[in-house]
Amino acid sequence: MIEISGIPHVPTSNMSHRIFEIDELVRRVSRTLVSIHRASAVSLACTCRLLEEPALSSLWELQDSLAILIGVSPIVGGEVRD
Amino acid sequence: MELNDSGSGWHRFRKHATWMRRLFLREEDDRWMKDDVFDRLLAGSQVGLVCPALCLFTCYFTRANQRFIPHFLSPHLTHFAIRVRPSYRNIPRDLLPNPTHILQVLPTSCLQEISIDLDPNGLYRLEDEVASMIQRFGQALRVLRVPVPLGEAAVHHVVGFKNLRVWTNVCDPPPSTLPLSTNFPPLRTLTLRKDAYGWIPWLAQRERAISDVQGGPVGNVGLKATLTHLRFREWAPVDPAFISLLSLFQNLAILFVQSNCAGPVGCAFSLTNQDLAQLSAALPRLEVLELGRPCPTNTSLTTVPCLLALSVHCKSLSSLCIHLNTTDLIGDIQSLSEDPGLRDLGSLPTRCRLVTFKAGRLPFPHLTSDEDITTIAAGLVGIFPSLINVSFFGSGWVPLLSRVRELQGVPELASP
Numbered sequence: 001m002i003e004i005s006g007i008p009h010v011p012t013s014n015m016s017h018r019i020f021e022i023d024e025l026v027r028r029v030s031r032t033l034v035s036i037h038r039a040s041a042v043s044l045a046c047t048c049r050l051l052e053e054p055a056l057s058s059l060w061e062l063q064d065s066l067a068i069l070i071g072v073s074p075i076v077g078g079e080v081r082d
Numbered sequence: 083m084e085l086n087d088s089g090s091g092w093h094r095f096r097k098h099a100t101w102m103r104r105l106f107l108r109e110e111d112d113r114w115m116k117d118d119v120f121d122r123l124l125a126g127s128q129v130g131l132v133c134p135a136l137c138l139f140t141c142y143f144t145r146a147n148q149r150f151i152p153h154f155l156s157p158h159l160t161h162f163a164i165r166v167r168p169s170y171r172n173i174p175r176d177l178l179p180n181p182t183h184i185l186q187v188l189p190t191s192c193l194q195e196i197s198i199d200l201d202p203n204g205l206y207r208l209e210d211e212v213a214s215m216i217q218r219f220g221q222a223l224r225v226l227r228v229p230v231p232l233g234e235a236a237v238h239h240v241v242g243f244k245n246l247r248v249w250t251n252v253c254d255p256p257p258s259t260l261p262l263s264t265n266f267p268p269l270r271t272l273t274l275r276k277d278a279y280g281w282i283p284w285l286a287q288r289e290r291a292i293s294d295v296q297g298g299p300v301g302n303v304g305l306k307a308t309l310t311h312l313r314f315r316e317w318a319p320v321d322p323a324f325i326s327l328l329s330l331f332q333n334l335a336i337l338f339v340q341s342n343c344a345g346p347v348g349c350a351f352s353l354t355n356q357d358l359a360q361l362s363a364a365l366p367r368l369e370v371l372e373l374g375r376p377c378p379t380n381t382s383l384t385t386v387p388c389l390l391a392l393s394v395h396c397k398s399l400s401s402l403c404i405h406l407n408t409t410d411l412i413g414d415i416q417s418l419s420e421d422p423g424l425r426d427l428g429s430l431p432t433r434c435r436l437v438t439f440k441a442g443r444l445p446f447p448h449l450t451s452d453e454d455i456t457t458i459a460a461g462l463v464g465i466f467p468s469l470i471n472v473s474f475f476g477s478g479w480v481p482l483l484s485r486v487r488e489l490q491g492v493p494e495l496a497s498p
Contacts (some may be wrong), residue, residue: 060101066111067133072098074091075122 020050030058092127101132104156107141109167114145118480131156137192138251142167143200148179160222165199185211190218195225195248209233221245229275234259243267248395257279262291271311286327293428306332312368313338320351320373320405329364335398337365342376349379351405358388358404362395371396372403376442382407386414386461387424392434393465394427399434403442411447415461428464439470446478459485 020026030051033041038059044054063069114120123132132153138161139154141147151164154400168216170178181200185208188196196219199367212228213236219226225248226240234257240246246267252275267289276282285305294302295393309331318339328337345350351374371392382405388407418424437464448459457481463469470492472483487494 011116015396056098057101058100063104064106065108066105066114067097069099069102070114070119070123072091073095073123074089074126075119 006060020048023054026051027054030055031061034058034061095127096129098176098311099129099133102136102273103138104138105133105140106209107139107147107154109142109144111141112144112146115144115150120150122140125470134158137161137441139163143179143181145177146181148181148184151158151184153185155188158191158192160192160317160356161195162193163195163197163199166199182208182211185215190214190215191220192222193219196204196223197225197227198229199227202309212236212343216240219243224248226250227273231277232362240292241266247271249273251275251278253279253281256284261482262285262288264288266305268308269305270308271313273311273313273315274311276316276318279314283326284331289330309333311336311338311339315340316436317341317345319347320353322353322357323375325353325357325361329361329480330442331368332365334365335367336370337368338370338372339374343374343377343379347408349377349381349405350374351377353405354383355385355388355391358384359395360387362392367398368392368396369398370401371399372401375403376405376444378443378445380407380409380445382419386465387421387427388399389462390418390424390427390465392432397432397434401434401440402436402441406441406444408447410445411458412417412450415458418461418464433465433467435468437468438473439466439469441472441474441479443475446474446482450481455481455485456489458482459489462486463489 030041030044033044033055039057041059044060047055048049114123129155134156135158136154136156137158137219139156139159140161140163141151141154143151143164147436155162164181164184166445168181174371177199208234213229213233216226216228216232216236217239219239221244223243224245226243226246227248227250229250229252232240232253237256237260240249241264243254244265244267247269248271249267249269250273254277262284266285272281289304289306292306310333312328312331313336320339320341328334340349343351352497353373357398384405385407388404389402392402419429447454462482463486467487470490472479472486474483484494
């Protein structure tokens, strides 16, 4: 076990740090990250389930085209899938 | 093909669409509108509104998307802007997209900003629809850029907006039924088209009335305290009577008059040094002063001393465009140190931060010796210590520009 000085070790194998459960904090971090570097916000969304929704919702907040929205619909290239 | 509403694909689509708050619809998006893709999207998602929580919506308004825009007009909209491509301005009126339906169904309860930048000639047919829409706006409205003449009732409604900060106005002068004691929104930015210039005398009269009456109606704040940007978008006479009215708005940072002297009236600029000195003293916060493009007739009554007055009084001035008589440029520069009144003014320590002197089409005096050019350059640098550039048409000002840059220790500009 690696112990960083002064910081208690939190097992992360199947649970995230409890700080990620503070929704308001995570959303604020996500929004800031989206405004600075969207690619990092995408990485954040992929990190764990607790971060996925706040990060994705921040990413989706601002769209400069319909293309991405159409892309996630079951209609792609004029065809319906699902 | 049957659409499956319970499918995870549509569920995901709706979730993501619900997260959307701001959408900038691009011209390329028309291809989603033109085909039946968008129709199938609406049918498949089984929603009336594509993005039900959308707050900000901006788009290019086209014939292809005009039918679908209502599906983005969420009741939470705070910002709404549509505009047409510049190329649309040459299209016959009947072929232009028609925003009537959009104006009728636009949710206005939360709206804070609205900008409709369409062909004005086409918009003028929509006076009734615009007036009706304005009647539906609430007190949240802060920005109103809808260049359509308004009827009396709509004008009364607009001046009642307590939070309106930005107004682009093409209306006729206010109706006689609008008393000076009427509350007026605390505008920061007022943009006027030609037919609306009649507002200035009314507003000036109102300012004087407010100043005269101690303890006027609550909230009846004068534009003197709030107005920072004033723009005249079409030809205006730059004469003493017009400018003296503007001097009342003491907080102005930007004063822009889009005037040129190419029309049948000839040169529109008839200010004197005294007028500009008074203006500069009255509006010390000016950052941009543009009073029409300088014309080559060289008949204006303004000379170098007015530049000194502007630089001394308006220390934030960073953009200046005025007529200047250059017939005796060297004599005017020399008189700065000889005239007692100007010497006193010049001895004041403040100077503005102007970097570029806009000479435009002003002629540079002929037969100017090298020594004279140095005198003129030094004189201008004395007035504008940050000056490093002179913008002009033709080549007459080139030697002066080189000398200014030399004096300021700035490398020569590369030849084009």
